[in-house]
Amino acid sequence: MNDGASSGTGKGEVIVGLDPRDRSHAAVAWAAEEARLRGLPLRLVVSVPWLVDTRHLGDEPQRTTLRRQAGQELESAAAWVEAEYALPEVIMEVYDGSPVAALTAGSRHAQSVVVGSRDLSRLQEVLGSDSVVVPLAARAQCPVVVVREPPTARTARTSRPRLVVGVDADSPSSPALEFAFGEAALRGAALNAVSVGRPPLLPLARRRRRAEERRHGALARAVAECSSGFPGVHVELEVPTGDPVEELVRASRTALALVVGRSRRHAGTGGRLGRVVHGLLHRAGCPVVVVPPR
Numbered sequence: 023m024n025d026g027a028s029s030g031t032g033k034g035e036v037i038v039g040l041d042p043r044d045r046s047h048a049a050v051a052w053a054a055e056e057a058r059l060r061g062l063p064l065r066l067v068v069s070v071p072w073l074v075d076t077r078h079l080g081d082e083p084q085r086t087t088l089r090r091q092a093g094q095e096l097e098s099a100a101a102w103v104e105a106e107y108a109l110p111e112v113i114m115e116v117y118d119g120s121p122v123a124a125l126t127a128g129s130r131h132a133q134s135v136v137v138g139s140r141d142l143s144r145l146q147e148v149l150g151s152d153s154v155v156v157p158l159a160a161r162a163q164c165p166v167v168v169v170r171e172p173p174t175a176r177t178a179r180t181s182r183p184r185l186v187v188g189v190d191a192d193s194p195s196s197p198a199l200e201f202a203f204g205e206a207a208l209r210g211a212a213l214n215a216v217s218v219g220r221p222p223l224l225p226l227a228r229r230r231r232r233a234e235e236r237r238h239g240a241l242a243r244a245v246a247e248c249s250s251g252f253p254g255v256h257v258e259l260e261v262p263t264g265d266p267v268e269e270l271v272r273a274s275r276t277a278l279a280l281v282v283g284r285s286r287r288h289a290g291t292g293g294r295l296g297r298v299v300h301g302l303l304h305r306a307g308c309p310v311v312v313v314p315p316r
Contacts, residue, residue: 037132037134039137053134056136061110064103066096068115070088126163135166139169168303186274196244282312
């Protein structure tokens with residue numbers, strides 16, 4: 023077991039942050055499957071945040087208890103992973119500090135970071151002490167996978183796996199598209215590229231049709247630039263008109279995962295995310311992958 027901060031000595035691993043209060047295996051299962059498919063080590067991380075009173079010498083026994091409980095959680099998760107998956111390496115780490123700091127540091131050398139979502143409200147996610155998802159997705163230097171899976175998403179999926187990638191046709195995110203193609207190829211899934219347009223101010227059929235044609239052309243060009251290395255991935259283009267959050271939530275209900283890019287406008291702005299990404303983290307019917315800009 024590794025104690026303290028992520029050293030960054032390893033290159034190319036999948037990291038999953040464990041929450042001792044959440045006994046669900048959903049995030050761990052996604053991370054373990056990703057590590058198995060890519061032939062990468064899996065790092066299990068539990069953070070023990072510093073509490074004000076535990077910095078006093080008399081409270082050291084409490085600190086020791088918290089670390090021991092973290093170690094037990096790691097050992098339990100590692101035993102489950104090793105029983106279910108054949109992985110090249112499983113690493114356990116206790117981090118002294120906040121989970122956001124631990125996972126953000128790990129993102130500098132990871133292929134992806136996976137976390138679960140405890141369905142906090144938007145205000146709790148931004149301001150609460152339990153907030154991990156939003157600040158991590160806003161700061162990480164690798165893709166962040168947020169596993170929030172309502173029961174309806176599991177039962178609604180078709181037998182053929184499908185990934186959805188949301189694309190802003192005005193400023194397409196190549197990193198998000200490239201990740202989506204790679205993930206689809208890895209998992210033997212089809213890819214649905216969706217670019218949502220706002221309704222025109224004047225509801226004229228001809229103007230709406232022309233806008234859709236322009237958006238379809240821009241989306242097709244963006245997809246073509248990323249698809250050459252993945253000839254086996256079947257791609258479908260979709261250019262609906264409406265609210266981007268609503269349309270992508272609809273598309274996510276039968277998807278294996280939804281991939282979106284993090285806007286450059288919010289890079290380096292602490293815990294801020296754009297409205298669309300923030301909304302999808304709370305409402306999507308499948309895991310959401312937030313890919314940072316280059």
